Amino acid sequence: MSHQDAYQQLASVFTSRGNQVLEIEIIPSSLGSFLQDGNAVGTSKKTLVAAYIVARQLFSNLQPGDFSHPAITEIMLLFDCEHLTACNWRKLRIKAATAASDSQDLLQAELTLLTSYQCSPLHRHTKSPTLWHHRLWVLRQMQRRLPSQEGLDCLNSELEVVLRAGELHPRNYYAFSHMRQLSALLDTHWDPSTIDRVVDWCLANPRDISGWSFAVYILDTSTRPSQVQALEKVIRFALGVRWEGESLWTFIAQAARQFGLEASLEKMMIPEGHSSPMPDSWTRWLELARSHWAHG
Incomplete structure (x- = not known):
């Protein structure tokens, strides 16, 4: 599989997921370069590296204010969950959408993307301070539009994400710290x-x-x-x-x-x-x- 094919394969997974949470796993090369069964996705490390190389090149060629290719940063964060530039680009994309129109659907899609990373058997992603910080930022944007009852529902759904991340990565200080900060934010x-x-x-x-x-x-x-x-x-x-x-x-x-x-x-x-x-x-x-x- 060429680098471009690897990129297209992973990009199609992210662009077609809608608002669904994916379960992503790095699989041994002996099982193939890429597997998918519904929302369960497996990719070899070699395929992910190849896709990242293309994504990074495409990202460097993006013009300021061009937010039309979100799959680029989604692949970059799948490869490197501490990629601050990719995370900041996604924040700018959400801010631009907020200024233009209602961004609630975009915020929800961002949240399910982060859940895909943080509730999948991806060892670094479940305990990534960058991803947990970005998740809290997304929830802050959503919180401004949530009535109190939905705030409680949000707290409970976030708890399930945190507990799952805690199962995947024991002693997950970053996950439980996220819940403390969210609890203080929602004051529920x-x-x-x-x-x-x-x-x-x-x-x-x-x-x-x-x-x-x-x-x-x-x-x-x-x-x-x-x-x-x-x-x-x-x-x-x-x-x-x-x-x-x-x-x-x-x-x-x-x-x-x-x-x-x-x-x-x-x-x-x-x-x-x-x-x-x-x-x-x-x-x-x-x-x-x-x-x-x-x-x-």
Whole structure:
């Protein structure tokens, strides 16, 4: 496959996707240069490099204000997710459309493009500070046009993107930082079902300290009953499976101290008739758990 053919192949995928989210994967050359099944796309590294070479050349030849070939930068970002010039070009394209007419459809298309990058098994894209920053910028443009209820829907849909990115790239600080910034931007309270979703994700990924830190963040703005329910759920899980990992117990120690729940949670772990000093660190909480297991 020539460089030009490689470019045309990938460009056609992006130009024909409509507003659909793609799942893109780099495949071994032994499987072929390019595969597609619906929204699932596979390209070899060699094909992507060839397409990028053409895209970069075309990009350098673009005239200022010519935004008629967005697939060029889409291929460039697929190859290099930290390509700031390509990202800035896409911002200028959106700003130009905003000045001319309603850009809501264009913003939505940009968001699904970013989801295609950040929710695909592309290791660098899921944790790319450039892409997460660009995503927040896009959401800022959309937020100005969103009523409050749609803001909550936006928060929940973004959470699913972040959790997926966290699964693909553990300890994904950039993804969870994005959620903190978006939450502050929308100024929307987390509902109990969303808190449950985050806690359940953390229990499914108990070694991920970024997820646990985010759980503390959202619990800090929730009601007292939600805080108690979440912490009791985590402790029951830890005691039930005899989990000794540091991240989970760090969450318990931090949340219990921050929300003033040490005494009530401690009772779940101390056998009847026994006493113990108030735990002041995650290692002390783990010692209480081990004592609980020993008397269980």
